[in-house]
Amino acid sequence: MSTDSRTPAVSVPPDVPPREEVPGDLRMARRLWPFLLASTISLIPFTVFGMYLVPIAEAANGTVAxxxxxxxxxGLAALxxxxxxxxxxxxxxxxxxxxGGLLLLGVSAALGAVGNVFALAAFCLLIGASTSILxxxxxxxxxxxxxSPAAAGRAATLVSATTSMMAMLAAPVLAVPGLLWGWRGNLLAAAAISVLLSLAFFWRGRGRKAPARSGGQRVSYLATYRELARIPGAxxxxxxxxxxTAAFMGYLAYLAAFYDEQFELAPGWFALVWSLSGASFFVGNLFAGRYLxxxxxxxxxxxxxxxxxxxxxxSVVAFYFSPTLPTTLVLTALMGVSHATVAACVTTLLVxxxxxxRGSALSVNASGMSLGVFLGAALGGVGLGFAGYPGTALAFGTITLIxxxxxTQVRRPTS
Known part of the structure; x- marks a missing residue:
């Protein structure tokens, strides 16, 4: 394929890693701990928002909806x-x-602690913007x-695995301090940690240079998108x-309602189901990334x-027609593992x-996933409204099939 002579082509490393051994996860984690810590902090503000939605709505004089x-x-800001x-x-x-992303995260968490509608709207906008950068x-x-490409891909999936682990653990971890100082205290604590971590990253980054491109040339803003499109399989x-993301996040949006309607599962018991889903995703992401x-x-x-x-x-089609609670729980775990495996494959291949x-590619990927969150919830709601949960199964099944x-169009490079 020919390229614009004025634009340097992307340096694409071979898809097969060198023979050098990929470090173990613990060794990688010791080297990457600041980035892993930042990935865990990024989820705290929105987790607090979801956990304490009812008291937050009461404080803002609004309804939960x-x-x-x-x-x-x-999601819109992240996109x-x-x-x-x-x-x-x-x-x-x-x-x-x-x-910069951590500083913006801290500002947004502090705004959320104000608690009125306008502050919460700014909180949601800035959280989406900050996570799309971070x-x-x-x-x-x-x-x-x-x-090596293999080690680089594993490092990126280790970050995403840590993020998914925090998604599973954030609620129980935040519950204890929340008993002491409430949801506002949790948000203010998140703001303080984010700002301190931002200063640490700024100190580490000062004096560093931007990642060098092969050939030492810089691609223009618009040309970057053209170069991304030329990456094999991108x-x-x-x-x-x-x-x-649309299929999985849409499925999660209606998960509690499904378990309540089909099995009359109380919120306390459903918390265990949510932990099962989160644990399955974490384990799938962790081991798929290691295997890759x-x-x-x-x-x-x-x-x-x-x-x-x-x-x-x-699993998504069978889930909505599962007759018993045990089989539904198995399918919930299978959904988490399978989607985590796909997420690890996408991250590995892009990196x-x-x-x-790779930074631009991961940023566009994050934006697309933000759009997927909107699509999943909307299409799942349409399916549910027209045909109940069989309609939801059809919506999410169709999205997954596409x-x-x-x-199938992502093929291994021949050279």
Whole structure:
């Protein structure tokens, strides 16, 4: 394929990693702990918002539906900011970008503690904007710490696995301090930690240079998107990530209601179901990422991507027609594992193939997933409204099937 002579081509590392051994997870974690810590902090403000939605709505003199709907502003902000800033992620030192994201996160958490409608709207907007900056920057920074594509991909998936672990543990971890100082105290604590961590990242990043591009040339803002499109498999991978997120997040949006209606599961018992789903996603993401770092030729990331989506398709359709609680719980776990596997495959392939543009690629990917959150909740609601839970199964099954079709277009490079 020919390229614009004025625009340097993306340096795409070979998809097969060098023979050098990929470090173990504990060794990687010791090296990457600042980025892993930042990934855990990024989830706290929105977790507090979800956990304490009822008292937050009461404090804001609004209904749960009205205040809860403000969260959609965060997805919108993440979509716009993440896509707009994607070409800039690779132009600045990663630590400085992460410092900016953490500072914005702290400001937004402090605003959320104010508790009125306007402050909460600003909180949701700024949280979405900050996470769209923070996630790609720390993922790319972690990958940059290792030379081989296999190790770089594993580092990025280790960050995402830590994020998914925090999604599972955040609620119980925050419950105890919440008894002492309430939801406002949790938000203010998150603000303080974010600002302190931002200063630490700024100190680490000062004096560092932006990641160097191969050939030493810089791609223009708009040309970055053209270069991303030229990365082998990048477009179908980004579509898969968006649709997978739509199917899984849409499914999670109606999970509590489904268990309540079908099995009359009280909120306390449903918390265990939520933990099962989160634990399954964490374990799937952790072990899939580790397996992909080994790069076994007989089942590489392209094949595992298709396998994971096939399992997700079967499980989401079977879930809504499952007759008993035990089988439904098994399908809940299978949904978590299969979607986590797909997420690990997408991250690994993007990091390996995007080379110098991995920060931009991860930023666009995060924006697409933010859009997926909107699509999933909306399409699931349409299906539920027209045909009940069978309609929801049809909606999420169709989304997953389309993702599977795109996944088949992600092929292993021949050279």
């Amino acid at each position: 009205e205040i809860g709907g403000l969260r959609g502003l965060g 716009v900011v993440g896509f707009a800033l994607a070409p800039l992620i690779d132009r600045l030192p990663r630590e400085l970008v992460a410092a 996630g790609p920057s720390i993922g790319a920074a972690a990958a940059d710490r290792f030379a 477009v179908p991978l980004l579509v898969v990530a968006m649709l997978r 770092a080994l790069d076994r030729n007989w089942l590489g990331p392209e094949k595992l991507l298709v396998l994971g989506l096939s399992a997700a398709l079967v 390996r193939r995007s080379g110098d543009l 993702a599977l079709v795109f996944a």
